[in-house]
Amino acid sequence: MGSAMVFPLVDSGFEVNLWGTWLDDDLIDGARAGEHPRLKKSLPESVGLFKSTELAEAIDGADMIFIGVSSEGFVPVFEEALKVMQSPRPVFTLTKGFSILRGTPQRTSTAGTTLFKETFGNGPLHWTSIGGPVKAFELARAIPSPAIYGTASAQAVATGRSFQTDYYRVRTTTDVAGVELCSALKNVYAMGVGLCDGLFHERFPRNYHNLSSLLFNQSIREMAEVVAAEGGKTETAYDLAGVGDLYVTAQSGKNQYFGYLVGEGMAPEEAYQKMQSEGQLAEGYLALKAGRDWLSSNHPDIVSELPLFNTLSHIALENGPVESSLREMVVNHL
Amino acid sequence: MGSAMVFPLVDSGFEVNLWGTWLDDDLIDGARAGEHPRLKKSLPESVGLFKSTELAEAIDGADMIFIGVSSEGFVPVFEEALKVMQSPRPVFTLTKGFSILRGTPQRTSTAGTTLFKETFGNGPLHWTSIGGPVKAFELARAIPSPAIYGTASAQAVATGRSFQTDYYRVRTTTDVAGVELCSALKNVYAMGVGLCDGLFHERFPRNYHNLSSLLFNQSIREMAEVVAAEGGKTETAYDLAGVGDLYVTAQSGKNQYFGYLVGEGMAPEEAYQKMQSEGQLAEGYLALKAGRDWLSSNHPDIVSELPLFNTLSHIALENGPVESSLREMVVNHL
Numbered sequence: 083m084g085s086a087m088v089f090p091l092v093d094s095g096f097e098v099n100l101w102g103t104w105l106d107d108d109l110i111d112g113a114r115a116g117e118h119p120r121l122k123k124s125l126p127e128s129v130g131l132f133k134s135t136e137l138a139e140a141i142d143g144a145d146m147i148f149i150g151v152s153s154e155g156f157v158p159v160f161e162e163a164l165k166v167m168q169s170p171r172p173v174f175t176l177t178k179g180f181s182i183l184r185g186t187p188q189r190t191s192t193a194g195t196t197l198f199k200e201t202f203g204n205g206p207l208h209w210t211s212i213g214g215p216v217k218a219f220e221l222a223r224a225i226p227s228p229a230i231y232g233t234a235s236a237q238a239v240a241t242g243r244s245f246q247t248d249y250y251r252v253r254t255t256t257d258v259a260g261v262e263l264c265s266a267l268k269n270v271y272a273m274g275v276g277l278c279d280g281l282f283h284e285r286f287p288r289n290y291h292n293l294s295s296l297l298f299n300q301s302i303r304e305m306a307e308v309v310a311a312e313g314g315k316t317e318t319a320y321d322l323a324g325v326g327d328l329y330v331t332a333q334s335g336k337n338q339y340f341g342y343l344v345g346e347g348m349a350p351e352e353a354y355q356k357m358q359s360e361g362q363l364a365e366g367y368l369a370l371k372a373g374r375d376w377l378s379s380n381h382p383d384i385v386s387e388l389p390l391f392n393t394l395s396h397i398a399l400e401n402g403p404v405e406s407s408l409r410e411m412v413v414n415h416l
Numbered sequence: 417m418g419s420a421m422v423f424p425l426v427d428s429g430f431e432v433n434l435w436g437t438w439l440d441d442d443l444i445d446g447a448r449a450g451e452h453p454r455l456k457k458s459l460p461e462s463v464g465l466f467k468s469t470e471l472a473e474a475i476d477g478a479d480m481i482f483i484g485v486s487s488e489g490f491v492p493v494f495e496e497a498l499k500v501m502q503s504p505r506p507v508f509t510l511t512k513g514f515s516i517l518r519g520t521p522q523r524t525s526t527a528g529t530t531l532f533k534e535t536f537g538n539g540p541l542h543w544t545s546i547g548g549p550v551k552a553f554e555l556a557r558a559i560p561s562p563a564i565y566g567t568a569s570a571q572a573v574a575t576g577r578s579f580q581t582d583y584y585r586v587r588t589t590t591d592v593a594g595v596e597l598c599s600a601l602k603n604v605y606a607m608g609v610g611l612c613d614g615l616f617h618e619r620f621p622r623n624y625h626n627l628s629s630l631l632f633n634q635s636i637r638e639m640a641e642v643v644a645a646e647g648g649k650t651e652t653a654y655d656l657a658g659v660g661d662l663y664v665t666a667q668s669g670k671n672q673y674f675g676y677l678v679g680e681g682m683a684p685e686e687a688y689q690k691m692q693s694e695g696q697l698a699e700g701y702l703a704l705k706a707g708r709d710w711l712s713s714n715h716p717d718i719v720s721e722l723p724l725f726n727t728l729s730h731i732a733l734e735n736g737p738v739e740s741s742l743r744e745m746v747v748n749h750l
Binding site: 215216217219220221223225226227228248249251282286288289290291292293294295296298299302303306320321322325326327329330333334408409412413416 | 549550551553554555557559560561562582583585616620622623624625626627628629630632633636637640654655656659660661663664667668742743746747750
């Protein structure tokens, strides 16, 4: 995703340095050789390319930084970036999920703010969490793609809007919590739609959409509930960060596929490992684990009002039976 | 849809008579012979089957009536039903779309109430408009299916809940307008997702979902706007009647297919006729025409705030170019 963002940034007139983590040296090698291996196309020529050992050079002189790593990678990568940052910079993060900071799952902006303050004290932090239905492969092909920038910083709003192109659309909201929670939870809930696909695609080919729709709809209700409990706006769940991003994630992608494998009968841990061995990260599985802990610590009072979340936990974290768990949820809670 | 409803009604203990309109004699013949031609299965044995000339017998002694015809058929069918009704009966309607009563498009409950009062004066009308993601073929196979009953009648709420089974779930709301408008408009907006499929499926196979999601998301925003203008609740658009039903309709079905044909380059009127010749009604095309008139008569002030609706009008009713119209909308309005 970080790689794909270079297209709108270059097209809107920015100079961009792209740095790859210690897991991404092959991506940078590929991009240098002429084709980005994941995006399957060359990057704009003006983009500076930096391998994992070259973080200081990549950040040197940058006016702002974008972080596009997975939720697992956010804390270690941001820690490295802070070590070589000379002064506070505005941070835009594309990470979707919960971050684990010193053993505790938290919203990425919470973890990021803690780390930032440890380095820069109260030096100004212009933080933006980016959500919305923007798949990297499509963004790199200029498919019209809408992002939602959650930030409390007026400066970051103005900067974010300057990234806009004909195909990369930027809306803004002050509801950082809402954007972050929807972005994390949509990966969880997309697994639910995938479960349904895996469970029924042979028995009822293309004819189980009433249930998919019930799961999709319930996902939005529950995301709105979690956002409200955290003090965010339910509207955030009903717009790009929620409805829009869950839609794209339920259509295709890694989390839908993880659910599909489990729906077909594979054990969740086995499905996660199989995907990882193929270079695919099922972030929804991690977000489900982290989200369950985060909810029970931060909002224990609403857990019983999230029947789909609880059913997905039962299936994916406790190896509960797929079909009977879904049917019981429908009859008892929906 | 009327035929499929017999399954949960019989399973929840009701005696059911199924009457087919003058367009449906073949369905009744098929059902009598052992297989319903559309549902591809036999109906429960206890169901009484009545052909078009047998309406009075079908209604005789009925405690309530369900109407499951298309939006075009609602007025003529309800007029016929009122002629043979001995006394006021509660009405449950599955019709989704605008009805045209004496040349004027209106919500189906508005048209229905007018006709009812002309027959029974102020005799009590227990009216329920039913929405939600319930495709007939799936309901007939007991795929878990959630309906939302919009009614102002406490008696109808209780009756509606008694239809519930393990697979047919009934939620209720007093927001009749919201349920009706979402049910009509989701057919319009599903055409938008279909347009995108037809336009891009060859050029970017499975890789245009950022745009599909933007259209899906915008559809929900606009449905909420129309519902609010009519005095309904925006929550209705964010729940089963809106998000849920648009999801099922965008995945498959006649309106998505109509959009698909137009997206591939077929003229809208030609696509409508082609589908009709194959026995498929693109109700979204009718709802777009009727909805445009209804909006300009009833809510002219919000028309400019519905860029996707207007773009779909331009494409489907004025033969506007598909791709450039969509791209202009994205750049200028989203």
